[in-house]
Amino acid sequence: MAIALFNILIFPGFLFIGVFGMLAEYIDRKLCAMLQNRVGPPWFQPLADFIKLAAKEDIVPEQADARIFTLMPVVALTGTVTAFFCIPLWGTKALFSFNGDLVVVLYLMTIPTMTYFLGGWYSRSVFSMIGAARSITQLFAYEIPLFLSVLAPAMLANTWSLSEMTVYYNSHPWFGLFNIAGFLIALVSLLGKLEKVPFDIPEAETEIVGGTFTEYGGRLLALFRMCIDIEMVVGASLLAAVFLPFGMHYGPAAGFALYIVKVLFIVALLSVLRTIFARLRIDQMINFCWKYMAPAAFLQLLADLIIKGIHAP
Numbered sequence: 039m040a041i042a043l044f045n046i047l048i049f050p051g052f053l054f055i056g057v058f059g060m061l062a063e064y065i066d067r068k069l070c071a072m073l074q075n076r077v078g079p080p081w082f083q084p085l086a087d088f089i090k091l092a093a094k095e096d097i098v099p100e101q102a103d104a105r106i107f108t109l110m111p112v113v114a115l116t117g118t119v120t121a122f123f124c125i126p127l128w129g130t131k132a133l134f135s136f137n138g139d140l141v142v143v144l145y146l147m148t149i150p151t152m153t154y155f156l157g158g159w160y161s162r163s164v165f166s167m168i169g170a171a172r173s174i175t176q177l178f179a180y181e182i183p184l185f186l187s188v189l190a191p192a193m194l195a196n197t198w199s200l201s202e203m204t205v206y207y208n209s210h211p212w213f214g215l216f217n218i219a220g221f222l223i224a225l226v227s228l229l230g231k232l233e234k235v236p237f238d239i240p241e242a243e244t245e246i247v248g249g250t251f252t253e254y255g256g257r258l259l260a261l262f263r264m265c266i267d268i269e270m271v272v273g274a275s276l277l278a279a280v281f282l283p284f285g286m287h288y289g290p291a292a293g294f295a296l297y298i299v300k301v302l303f304i305v306a307l308l309s310v311l312r313t314i315f316a317r318l319r320i321d322q323m324i325n326f327c328w329k330y331m332a333p334a335a336f337l338q339l340l341a342d343l344i345i346k347g348i349h350a351p
Contacts, residue, residue: 045133046123050122050127050133051119051123051133052119055119055122055268055271055272056264056267056268058271058301059264059267059268059270059271060084060085060088060267061084062267062270062271062274062301062302062305063084063267063270064079064081064083064084065302065305065306065309066270066305066308066309067079067083067084069306069309069310069313070309070312070313073309073310073313073314074313084267087263088260088263088264091255091256091257091259091260091263092256092257092260094255094256094257095255095256096108096255096256096257096258097255097256099161099162099163099253101162102160102161102162102163102253103160103162106156106157106160107157107160107161107253107258108258110153110154110156110157111153111157111254111258111259111261111262111265112261113149113153114149114150114153114154114261114262114265115261115264115265115268117146117147117149117150117153118146118147118149118150118265118268118269118272119268120146121142121143121146121147121272121276122268122271122272122275124136124139124142124143124146124200125143125200125272125275125276125279126200126201126204126279126283127275127279127293127294127297128290128293128294128295128296128297129290129293130201130204130205130208131201131204132200132201135199135200135201136199137197137198137199137202138198138199139198139199139200139201140188140189140192140198140199140200140203141198143200143276144184144185144188147231147269147272147273147276148177148181150265150266150269151173151174151177151231152174152177154169154170154173154233154240154250154251154262155170155171155173155174155177155250156170157170157250157251157254157262158170158173158249158250158251158252159171161252161253161254163252163253165246165247165248165249165252166249166250166251166252166253168246168249169240169241169246169248169249169250169251169252170240170249170250172239172240172249172320173233173240173249173250175320175324176230176233176237176239176240176320176323176324178324179230179323179324179326179327179328180226180227180230180231180237180323180327180331181227181231182327182328182332182335183223183224183226183227183327183331183332183334183335184223184224184227184228184230184231186220186223186332186335186336186338186339187219187220187221187223187224187227187335187338188220188224188276188280189339190217190220190335190338190339190341190342191203191207191214191217191220191280191281191342192280193339193342193343193346194213194216194217194342194343194345194346195207195213196346200276200279200280203279203280203283204279204283207283207284208283208284211284213345214281214282214283214284216341216342216345217280217281217338217342218281219334219337219338219341220281220335220338221277221281221282223331223334223335223338224277224280224281225277225304225307225308225311226311226331227327227331228273228274228277228308229308229311229312230323230327231269231273232266232269232270232273232308234308234312235312235313235315235316235317236312236315236316236317236318236323237317237318237323238317239317239318239319239320239323242317270305270308271301271305274300274301274304274305274308275297275301277304278297278300278301278304282300
């Protein structure tokens with residue numbers, strides 16, 4: 039019981055992923071600043087921002103639904119952290135592994151976006167409601183390509199378990215090369231899920247102030263920001279487990295170091311992508327996802343099915 043609590047609360051649980059999320063935010067912001075020829079924030083800036091927000095008073099708008107408004111940040115953070123426990127990190131087995139955990143992780147990663155929508159909608163602010171509508175609209179654009187790109191390697195491995203997928207691709211490393219297109223699709227879809235440029239449409243500062251989070255402040259906004267940081271780590275960990283599952287048999291120390299490198303590599307790719315592109319309109323984003331990314335994800339799925347049929351015993 040004590041070991042389980044330690045794993046959930048300390049390592050590799052909430053404390054670890056919270057610190058790692060802030061580190062990922064710092065690297066993301068620092069790399070983006072370097073690419074734009076700026077200095078960027080100091081290493082302690084994410085922690086300082088969190089402490090500053092946590093020290094402020096929580097203000098609930100008079101017209102808002104107070105219960106939903108205050109509950110959504112907690113629900114978002116809970117869903118994101120729970121998903122992390124089902125992803126194999128530096129070994130071939132996750133902290134909580136079972137058949138079908140891949141589907142559960144994808145479901146849990148959808149919860150934050152739903153909380154952004156509900157929190158913004160029940161804020162009753164015009165800017166928040168517009169941002170909430172954009173969040174839920176954007177969800178239906180990137181979610182299908184993301185699901186297809188991640189499920190295609192699972193079909194090739196003939197399992198819905200992330201841990202079993204890791205074992206399979208460690209035994210058949212060459213099969214991972216057939217999923218490169220899926221990795222690129224999932225990477226772009228993750229940008230949409232994290233609502234980063236060019237998919238930061240729901241919180242476009244130049245259009246709708248802060249979008250969904252316009253009315254949020256204090257500890258509630260701090261929880262939402264922590265959730266976004268952790269979601270970036272969880273998304274990068276998922277992509278690393280599905281598309282970069284090599285090096286899992288080197289031992290705990292080497293495997294942990296390799297896991298950190300893989301996650302930060304994916305975070306760096308996200309930073310580069312959000313630096314070189316400008317924000318899209320919501321209609322452009324939907325057209326891009328449905329006209330290009332979804333068909334490409336279907337082709338990835340078809341290719342994996344063909345390869346699975348060829349190599350079937």
